[in-house]
Amino acid sequence: MSRPVSRRAIIGALLKKELIAYSRDTLYLVLTAMTLILVFVLFWVLPDSVDETITLAVSPPVKTLVSEGESSLRALGATEEQLARLDQADLTRKQPGLDLVEFDREADMAAVIEGRLEAWRTDDGELILRDPATGEKKPEGATRLVIDIGIAFPARFIGEVAAGARDVRVTVYSDATVPEEIQSAMKSFIREAAYQLAGAKVPVTMLDETSLVLGTDRAGDQISMRDKIVPLLAFIILLMETFSMSSLISVEVLQRTVSAVLVTPARVSDLLAAKTIFGTGLAFGQGIIVLALLGAFTASNWPVLVLTMLIGATMFTGVAMIVGAAGKDFIGQLFYAMLFTMPLLIPAVSILLPGSTAAWVQVLPTYPIIEALVGATVYDQTLAQLWQPLAYGAAWLVVLYGTGLVTLKRKVESL
Amino acid sequence: MTQFDATPAAAIEVDGLCYSYGDLEAVKDVSFGVRPGEILGFLGPNGAGKSTTIKMLTGQLTPKGGTARILGREIGHDDPEIQARIGVCFEEKNLYLNMTALENLDFHASLFGIKRPDSMEILRRVGLADRAKDRVSTFSKGMRQRMMISRAFINQPSILFLDEPTDGLDPVTSAAIRTTIKQEAERGAAVLLTTHDMFEADALSDRVAFINEGRIVAIDTSENLKLKYGKRSVKIRLRDGEGVREEHIPLDSDDTSGRLAELAASPDLLTIHTEEATLEAIFIELTGRGLAG
Secondary structure, three states: OOOOOOOHHHHHHHHHHHHHHHHOHHHHHHHHHHHHHHHHHHHHHHHOOOOOOOOEEOOHHHHHHHHOOOOHHHHHOHHHHHHHHHHHHHHOOOOOOOEEEOOOHHHHHHHHHOOEEEEEOOOOOEEEEEEEEHHHOOOOOOEEEEEEEEEEEOOOOOOOOOOOOOOOEEEEOOOOOOOOOHHHHHHHHHHHHHHHHHHOOOOOOOOOOOOOOOOOOOOOOOOOOHHHHHHHHHHHHHHHHHHHHHHHHHHHHHHOHHHHHHHOOOOHHHHHHHHHHHHHHHHHHHHHHHHHOOOOOOOOOOOOOHHHEEEEEEHHHHHHHHHHHHOOOOOHHHHHHHHHHHHHHHHHHHOOOOOOOOHHHOOOHHHHHHHHHHHHHHOOOOOOOOOHHHHHHHHHHHHHHHHHHHHHHHHHHOO | OOOOOOOOOOEEEEEEEEEOOOOEEEEEEEEEEEEOOOOEEEEEHHHHHHHHHHHHOOOOOOOEEEEEEEEEEEOOOHHHHHHHEEEEOOOOOOOOOEEEEHHHHHHHHHHHHOOOHHHHHHHHOOOOHHHHOOOOHOHHHHHHHHHHHHHHOOOOOOOEEOOOOOOOOOHHHHHHHHHHHHHHHHHHOOOEEEEEEHHHHHEEEEEEEEEEEEEEEEEOOOOHHHHHHHHEEEEEEEEOEEEEEEEEEEEEOOOOHHHHOOOOOOOOEEEEEEEOOOOHHHHHHOOOOOOOO
């Protein structure tokens, strides 16, 4: 008769079996390989810098506006020297953060913003308009300009405003994709300019520094899409391994191999322990390797990243247990996988979208995981700064992993 | 953890075992025993309670009533000591399809703490040694069944629970599996096998238990059941002019020997057959239903 077998030996045997089953299944291998390829392709394809320049179109050209309003500017107190300097100034030269494109005709500017015409600029600063519908050749040695917003002033804008005219009409053209906030900001800018020209000061005191930025001032150092996507990629790894793990569990339940295991000295607790170690280890290991290859670790963020990935991997193992136990066949398993994982993906996607996250998204179990991943990878935050989302994530981990354990235990005991 | 030291007279002792699935009573007050080296055949139609009884005895289900002792230890306490000494062959072929035959056996052996299992020898016994390194997914139904049997043997169990071990197999594979089961019993293992095949029960079992609607309706040796419930008579066929005539002679009457001697001497005698009842006929007589249901 054989000697009593230790729990450690049983769990070890179960882990070895899981590894064989995982490595022999083409679906899991393809899924893992595809995910890793997708992660790296997405990372390298996305831009690693942010172009902060705003391309603004105006019509008519500034010089026209100035010359038309010269007399008004004189009346406002401008000296001959200032007017001459303004006359010689090249306002179309690319300023930091602003690229001004001048159109002679308002209709052309509107057509470019609408997309019916293309605007190209040569190295000499010459503006070339091209109608793509005619099939004419693209101008050589010129760069295409992408203009989202443009302002059409009346030619005598300065003079009329300075004279106190009431019905001066300024039109702001914007592409449909331009956010409402930008359009509003542009209107405010015109209104303020009009106040200034009319001799009425805006009743707001601006500090010399122009503005105060709360938190980290990222002007000139914006977060690139490549940086932004790192937490999402780490999250995708966790998600994909959830699919693999739930499939492994499902196959074991559907083929009832689990029953064969449980008539040996192995207990349900051994089985659950092996599933937890394997599922968590697989997701955690891959996630950490991917984060390391993407260069996400720094001297200050590594503890929080490791802890976050560990919480995330264990949480998803719990989800895999629920999904694996729920499906009655492959299609059923796929259905439950989608049902459970899609809502969990929402917080990860929300980080790519501008604006603040909706309150209901913040309640989802994966939100604290994403919040901690973003904090660590994008803002290089530390454990001390991110303990709140981690504590919230740990609470969700207890709920989801506990539910997974109970669900799978009941399932295998009912076979 | 304590070692087994008891060697009870009965390897399996069952007393008043009950189980129900919701309102459906699957096993009702079942009692029986199996000695080491004995094969007890559980004969009954599908849904009679055979598999449920095995599931309770192997720890897959907790009995709702009654008691059962395996090798002297009471079941129902998640006892790894019991699990270490039993081998189970399930009705469904629950093998790891992506693993090879050898890997399946080695993995199972490792759950029993067997460091160097003689998996190849076991595969040789069931005729699968030449396919040891092939994945089970490539095996035929018969080969998978032989794998199931070999897996149940991996820990040299003191008790074998075999649920329909030859169901749906061809006669050659069935015969090979029966031989292997008999060898295990000769080694000293107590064997509880369920079947709805009366031929298999007859050929393999030392004793047979008829189970119907969750109750054991009869339990005895095949011989005794036949004697008890079969007709004690011989059927004699005689030439009768152009045709054939049959005569049934009771063995318990006073003139049996004289009548048999007379007919045996007759030049018209064609054949003499004992009129032994089949197990299926006895089952029908006892339960009013066939085994196929």
